[in-house]
Amino acid sequence: MTHETCPRCGGRLARDNDSGRCTPCQAAERDRLSAPPTVPASFWEHEPVRLALAERHLGRVIRAYRCHPYHGRVALPQTVVAGWLGITQAQLSRVENGPPLVHLDRLAHWAQLVGVPASCLWFGLPDQPYRPDVSAAKGRADEPYGDSEVTERDDLPSMAVTVEGASTEGGGATDRRRFNAMAALAGLAAAGHSHLLTGPAEVPRNIGMEQVRLASSLVQDFRRADAAAGADRLCDVAVQAHARLSAWAAKANYSREVGDALQSALADLGIQAAWLATDAERRPEARPYLNEAITRARIADDPRMEVQALTQLSMLLRDSQPGESLHCAEAALRVSARWATPRLTTLLHLRRAHTYAVLTDTSGFSREMTKARRELERGPHEDDLGFVDFVNEQEVNGIQGLSYLALDRPDRAAQSFRAIIANPSPGHRRNQVYYTVHLSEAAYQQGDVNEAARIALDVLPAVSQMNSGRISRHLAQMRANLAALRQATTATRQFVNAYDQAVVG
Structure with missing residues (x-):
């Protein structure tokens, strides 16, 4: 069966037309x-394109783009599209059929090149604020993990996964990346609450404990999955969960006791969403969640949640507003003093x-680091809040290393980062990788x-x-630094080539 009209302009096609495009449209696109x-x-809005966008896989989006009927009965050749993108046909084939790209600069550049509307994307474009479409999680296509499939559809409760196994169970590295986002939903699935993210958005008339x-429990799931693999694929899930539960808090009926507990829980979820946005390099989205969390904590008269929000806000503001960052940490110390x-x-x-180091205040940095180590030596406590689980010797060394980098002491920074590598913390693999990347930065600043x-x-x-x-941003900066050397070495060429290969394949 042949098309009777041109898919590009809608004009009628001659009976002997076998190209699928009218003559004017063919002439208009010879370039x-x-x-x-x-x-x-x-x-x-074409179904294959829409589904590819919902999968958060730009390679599949490009494949659906090439095969769109708008281009005629014959799909655009990979060689043509690869030429647009500045890569080879073989590289494009790997992009389309391999794991999803994770490097934001490449994602943004290619999306803009083929003209994907910003409203359809799961990441921000340069000079355009990112506004997540929380409805995008509905109807998302199957996500593979090893030989099984994990889905984000109405059959989500059938998932037989656990968050604790997210970082250790089978499957390839590329599959594990996608699996961790779904693992964050395991608690919901097991409890039969998958409708919170995938079901209708109706607000229940009454809610209880x-x-x-x-x-x-969802916050705890997010923390475990984030510690294992980072925030990029968890951030939108947290945003949607927060939006759904906030609607419940605003419109449903509940008792005073439930209301206070719900405000605290929403503050906790908002703080987690802010952290995930920060780690996903979506920092402008983070502060509103923290401001809201502080308000909810005060409504619920929950100083512990207020301190948690202030602690996160101090980190968020460290580089852009270091003075305010110090005030937030000081306020948290004051509120939690007893x-x-x-x-x-x-x-x-x-x-x-760390903030004093950003301000190049060496004495302030040394004073606070001494206090931090003295407190750490007192050990864990049964009343420790969940969000401080990552505070250990490795984290203290990591912050010390970052501070020495800010103070232009790469030699001391390298010592701190090497101490982390020598004694890793298995439960916080993402932080281990983060500080290893900074060790590379310290070596570069030392001239090695x-x-x-x-x-x-x-x-x-x-x-x-x-x-x-x-x-990813820090490693991309290291690639840029090493590629810009006037005299490349075998080692620098090897890394730059491997990095570029990893980006596209």
Whole structure:
């Protein structure tokens, strides 16, 4: 059966037309070898394109783009589209059929090149604020993991997965990346609450402590999955969960006791969403969640949740507003003075130490680091809040290393980062990778470009497994630094080539 009209302009086709395009449209696009054509808005509503976008896989989006009937009965050749993107046909084939791209610069550049509307994307474009479409999680296509399939559809409760196994169970590294986002939903699935994210958005008439417990357990699931693999693929899930539960809090009926507990749970979920946005390099989205969390904590008269929000806000503001960052950490210390555990106090002194380093205040940095180590030596406490689980010797060394980098002491920074590598924390693999990337940076700042390249090359596979825009950005900067050397070495060329290959394949 042949088309009777041109899919591009709607004009009738001659009976002997076997190209699928009318003559004027064929003439209008003879320059497509050099640049993508301008397509109508309806182009992106085509079912294969829509499904590919819902999968968050730009390679599949490009494949659906090439095969769109708008281009005629014959799909655009891979060689043509690869020419637009500045890669080879073989590289495009790997992009289309391999794991999803994770590097934001490449994602943004290619999306803009083929003209994907910003409203359809799951990441921000340059100079365009990212506004997540929380409805995008509905109807998402199957996500593979090893020989099984995990879905985000109405049959989600059948998932037989656990968050704790997300970082250790079988399957390839590329599959594990996608699996971790689904693992964050395991608690919901097991409890039969998958409708919170995938079902209708109706607000229940009445809610009780069951919904409050749901929100609290979801935060714990997010923390475990994030510690294993980073935030990129978890961020939108947290945003949607927060939006759904916030609607419940605003419109449903509940008792005063439930209301206070719900406000605290929503504050906790908002803080987690803010952290995931920060690690996913979507920092502008983070602060509104933290401001809201502080308000909810005060409504519920929950100083512990207020301190948690202030602690996160101190980190968020450290580089852009260091003075305010210090005030937030100081306020958290003041509010928690009577009940803070040693690990919480350690974290607050670490926040201040790093900020003083950003301000190049060496004495302030040294003073706060001394206090942090003294508190850490007091050990864990039964009243430790869940969000301080990552505060250990490795984290103290990591913040010390970052602070020394800010103080232009790469030699001392390298010592701190090497101490982390020598004694890793298995439960916080993402942080281990993060600080290893910074070890490469410290070696580069010391002038040892071969060592910097070697470390970067060794950690490249692990970064590729992470879902952390923050880590990806730092490694991309290391690639730029090493590629810009006037005299490249064998080691630097090897890393740059491996990095470029990993980006497209």
